[in-house]
Amino acid sequence: MRGSARLLTPLAAAAFALFAALPASAVPNWLPPNVNASYGTKVDDLYFAIYFIVAAFFFLTEGLILYCCIAFRGRPGRKAKYMHGSNVAETVWTVIPALILIGIGVAQAGTWKEIRMTFPSEKDPNTLVIQTFPKQYEWAFRYAGADGAFGTADDVYQNGIHIPIGRKVLVKLSSSDVIHSFFVPHARVKLDAMPGMMGRTWFTMDKVSVWNLKDQKMEVLTLEEMKSKKVAWALTNGPSRQAWGYKLVEASTDAPDAQLKKGMKKYSYELLTGKTNVQVWYEGKVQDVPAAEVDAVFHRYEIACAELCGMQHFNMRSNVFVDPPEIYDTWYKGVCDQAVKTGSPEVTTARWHTYWDQAHPTWNKAIE
Numbered sequence: 001m002r003g004s005a006r007l008l009t010p011l012a013a014a015a016f017a018l019f020a021a022l023p024a025s026a027v028p029n030w031l032p033p034n035v036n037a038s039y040g041t042k043v044d045d046l047y048f049a050i051y052f053i054v055a056a057f058f059f060l061t062e063g064l065i066l067y068c069c070i071a072f073r074g075r076p077g078r079k080a081k082y083m084h085g086s087n088v089a090e091t092v093w094t095v096i097p098a099l100i101l102i103g104i105g106v107a108q109a110g111t112w113k114e115i116r117m118t119f120p121s122e123k124d125p126n127t128l129v130i131q132t133f134p135k136q137y138e139w140a141f142r143y144a145g146a147d148g149a150f151g152t153a154d155d156v157y158q159n160g161i162h163i164p165i166g167r168k169v170l171v172k173l174s175s176s177d178v179i180h181s182f183f184v185p186h187a188r189v190k191l192d193a194m195p196g197m198m199g200r201t202w203f204t205m206d207k208v209s210v211w212n213l214k215d216q217k218m219e220v221l222t223l224e225e226m227k228s229k230k231v232a233w234a235l236t237n238g239p240s241r242q243a244w245g246y247k248l249v250e251a252s253t254d255a256p257d258a259q260l261k262k263g264m265k266k267y268s269y270e271l272l273t274g275k276t277n278v279q280v281w282y283e284g285k286v287q288d289v290p291a292a293e294v295d296a297v298f299h300r301y302e303i304a305c306a307e308l309c310g311m312q313h314f315n316m317r318s319n320v321f322v323d324p325p326e327i328y329d330t331w332y333k334g335v336c337d338q339a340v341k342t343g344s345p346e347v348t349t350a351r352w353h354t355y356w357d358q359a360h361p362t363w364n365k366a367i368e
């Protein structure tokens with residue numbers, strides 16, 4: 001046993017050092033920036049608390065296995081002993097995990113209640129209600145339109161969403177085929193879309209996503225931080241933008257990692273040919289500036305499907321654009337006017353009418 005103890009000490013020290021080194025070097029890059037102002041921090045805090053508990057026990061148990069493999073390995077003259085088990089050991093390794101589980105259960109109860117059991121009232125004019133009705137393999141969204149009611153002729157149908165910065169967004173979702181899952185990593189929001197059931201989730205996003213043209217990277221900015229930047233629009237930003245200056249060039253989702261590592265960019269924004277001046281959002285209003293002065297382009301947050309829903313699941317993505325309030329209002333008025341003027345194509349609306357409006361009319365009613 002003396003030899004074993006000599007082995008155990010450096011092993012335990014190495015395991016502990018590895019574990020202790022992890023948070024400093026790896027944690028900051030693991031998660032995308034958290035822009036959910038309502039409860040995002042609480043989600044991350046719980047995530048890391050559980051992560052560290054699991055990681056500590058991982059190193060403890062794997063370390064013990066490794067130790068036993070080496071310390072009790074077969075040697076000439078050493079005989080295996082048979083034992084019937086130990087009631088003390090069984091009790092200890094049952095009670096400790098049970099207590100930890102209960103502890104986590106108690107610690108998360110308040111956050112669970114806040115996120116999953118309390119919802120912003122739909123009757124509050126400050127709550128933005130958006131419905132989503134995904135299918136294999138695309139996201140489909142619906143806004144109430146000018147009359148404020150769902151299931152009416154002026155509803156606005158979109159493939160991606162715009163939301164005003166800082167406003168509470170309530171998403172009502174279902175599915176018309178298999179189970180999908182509405183996932184906005186930056187907002188720490190995830191909820192399954194179940195056929196035949198309507199689920200609700202909500203969040204607030206308090207930062208705008210922009211693509212920094214100089215550094216070629218995504219940045220998240222508060223309205224205050226945005227004031228000193230000249231931010232232009234890109235083609236990807238929705239049909240009602242008239243001031244497009246750039247177009248988004250995106251590497252295909254199946255581009256090999258090697259190619260991306262060799263300098264191929266996941267995203268880049270190119271100035272549209274023939275553009276010398278572009279419209280930007282600067283100092284709180286829309287202005288016209290030479291393209292050379294532009295700092296950044298309005299960029300998207302990703303919506304992903306987090307449920308393995310079929311062969312093209314990996315491709316089932318969409319966008320959230322978080323807009324300054326004035327920009328959102330202009331966008332929303334634009335799409336509402338368009339919905340009244342031209343209506344939405346039958347191919348888009350038929351599925352909603354049959355499987356949402358007619359099958360479940362109560363889903364369109366505002367919940368207090």
Ligand SMILES: [Cu+2]
Nearest residue numbers: 180305309316
């Ligand atoms: Cu899906």
